[in-house]
Amino acid sequence: MKNVARFTVIPALLFALLGCAELGFGEREPGEIPFSLTGVETAACPMQMKIGESKWRVDYFGMYISNPAIRVDGKWHSVKFKQTKWQTPTSALLKFHTLCRNPEEGNDSIVLDVSEKLLKLSTNLRFTVGLPFDENHANPLTQVSPLNDSSMFWSWQNGHKFLRLDLSNTADVDKSWSYHLGSIGCESDAAVRSPEQACAFTNRVEVILPMSQLDYDLGLALSVPTITAQVNLNDSKGCMFESPEAQPCRQLLKNLLVRPWLTWD
Numbered sequence: 001m002k003n004v005a006r007f008t009v010i011p012a013l014l015f016a017l018l019g020c021a022e023l024g025f026g027e028r029e030p031g032e033i034p035f036s037l038t039g040v041e042t043a044a045c046p047m048q049m050k051i052g053e054s055k056w057r058v059d060y061f062g063m064y065i066s067n068p069a070i071r072v073d074g075k076w077h078s079v080k081f082k083q084t085k086w087q088t089p090t091s092a093l094l095k096f097h098t099l100c101r102n103p104e105e106g107n108d109s110i111v112l113d114v115s116e117k118l119l120k121l122s123t124n125l126r127f128t129v130g131l132p133f134d135e136n137h138a139n140p141l142t143q144v145s146p147l148n149d150s151s152m153f154w155s156w157q158n159g160h161k162f163l164r165l166d167l168s169n170t171a172d173v174d175k176s177w178s179y180h181l182g183s184i185g186c187e188s189d190a191a192v193r194s195p196e197q198a199c200a201f202t203n204r205v206e207v208i209l210p211m212s213q214l215d216y217d218l219g220l221a222l223s224v225p226t227i228t229a230q231v232n233l234n235d236s237k238g239c240m241f242e243s244p245e246a247q248p249c250r251q252l253l254k255n256l257l258v259r260p261w262l263t264w265d
Contacts, residue, residue: 031112039225045100059173060166066091067107071124085145093146130162130204137194178238219265226261
């Protein structure tokens with residue numbers, strides 16, 4: 001469980017898109033890859049999803065990704081994100097839950113600093129769900145956007161929330177469920193100090209997606225129910241910075257590692 005976990009997505013299963021018309025992507029620039037949510041009623045505000053017999057509101061859904069790379073002629077080449085308020089050259093923040101109500105406060109796409117010509121030659125896209133050690137544990141008071149988003153930050157010692165999913169039951173206002181994935185077992189002199197070495201469980205997930213050459217007009221479908229598969233949301237509060245060996249943390253991490261939660265649309 002230590003260090004970086006990884007999985008490879010095989011494009012054998014494509015998910016039907018919901019709500020693309022409502023969210024809309026507009027005209028793309030080279031290197032732009034939009035993400036659309038599947039299994040979620042994106043036309044509703046707040047967004048809702050059905051899991052089993054229950055309906056859940058998506059109160060928060062955000063995710064950091066970092067270290068993008070593409071494979072050309074069998075070799076990996078690191079690329080950068082274009083600098084925006086949602087991206088540094090090495091990291092990007094996706095934020096979905098505000099798109100229906102306040103689109104300017106959400107982000108559903110990444111923009112790689114690459115040309116269409118290079119994308120046409122690419123056979124794979126790779127990135128990491130999570131942040132590099134130096135960015136994850138840097139001084140939160142001096143970090144640039146989007147690394148200064150306090151809603152995606154845990155502590156200086158533990159760093160950022162790589163993935164944050166907060167749900168609430170539409171039929172029971174007292175029932176909520178959360179999944180906060182980030183590095184744990186981080187040792188430093190205090191919570192306001194960064195660790196000097198890697199945490200016991202870094203909890204980064206490497207994603208590798210196949211690409212068809214000459215196909216550069218790309219979009220990704222993200223299945224939220226697949227992330228929560230095989231977990232009874234009514235019987236637990238979720239998993240928030242606990243050991244990946246604890247339940248339901250073990251199943252949730254397994255879903256990110258082996259299930260096709262992210263596919264080309």
